[in-house]
Amino acid sequence: MLAWIKAWLLGITAAALLVAAAQSLMPGGAVRRVGRLTGGLVLLLAALGPVLTLDQDALSRALSEYHLPVEEVEAFQNNSADVLQALIEEKAVAYISDKAEDLGIACSVAVETRAGEGGYPVPYQVTVAGALSQQQRQALTRRIEADFAIPAERQIYQKAEGVT
The missing domain is CATH 1.10.287 (Helix Hairpins)
Incomplete structure (x- = not known):
């Protein structure tokens, strides 16, 4: 060939x-x-x-x-799914952190993904840790709902010490 x-x-x-x-x-x-x-x-x-x-x-x-063993194909698919999930979580964390900074909020963000339509991972739950006022929390909640379609029920806010 x-x-x-x-x-x-x-x-x-x-x-x-x-x-x-x-x-x-x-x-x-x-x-x-x-x-x-x-x-x-x-x-x-x-x-x-x-x-x-x-x-x-x-x-x-x-x-x-020419064919790959089934085990190699499955391993590749699993590995690529894990990489995609980690990439989506990383980009979502960076985006939410930037939006929080724009609102004057100092916090750390964690995003959990779940399989959405077609089996692709989508942001499902957000955890925000920091000292937020009620107004900052409401503003960030609205932003996350608008940008990621994550309802307020799946947004967890913790104080900087890790207390809810």
């Missing part, structure tokens, strides 16, 4: 060099325009020629013989 790709790329490169050399030798005007059209067709033929002559049966056999 790699030999086929190498031959294909060499063919395209050779055709491109030939077309470039021919265009540099052409006089201007109508001859150059026809030459450019012809050169473009030569490049197109060089690019598509091998694909059109591809042995479909051999390609099908090669693809059907």
Whole structure:
């Protein structure tokens, strides 16, 4: 398969060099325009020629013989789901922390995700730790509800010492 790709790329490169050399030798005007059209067709033929002559049966056999063990596929899927969940939690924490800072609130934020539609993790619960006034708490609660659709019931506010 790699030999086929190498031959294909060499063919395209050779055709491109030939077309470039021919265009540099052409006089201007109508001859150059026809030459450019012809050169473009030569490049197109060089690019598509091998694909059109591809042995479909051999390609099908090669693809059907190549498979990953089920354990490797499952491990990859689980690992990528964990990475996605951690990334979403990290971005949500950073966003909420920025919004709290905009409101003049000094706090630490933790976000818990759960599987949403399609199995993708979405922010589910927020824990905010800090010394917030009632007005700051209400403002941050409204912001989190608006931006993340997390209702006030799933927003936990703790004092800086960790007391609810």
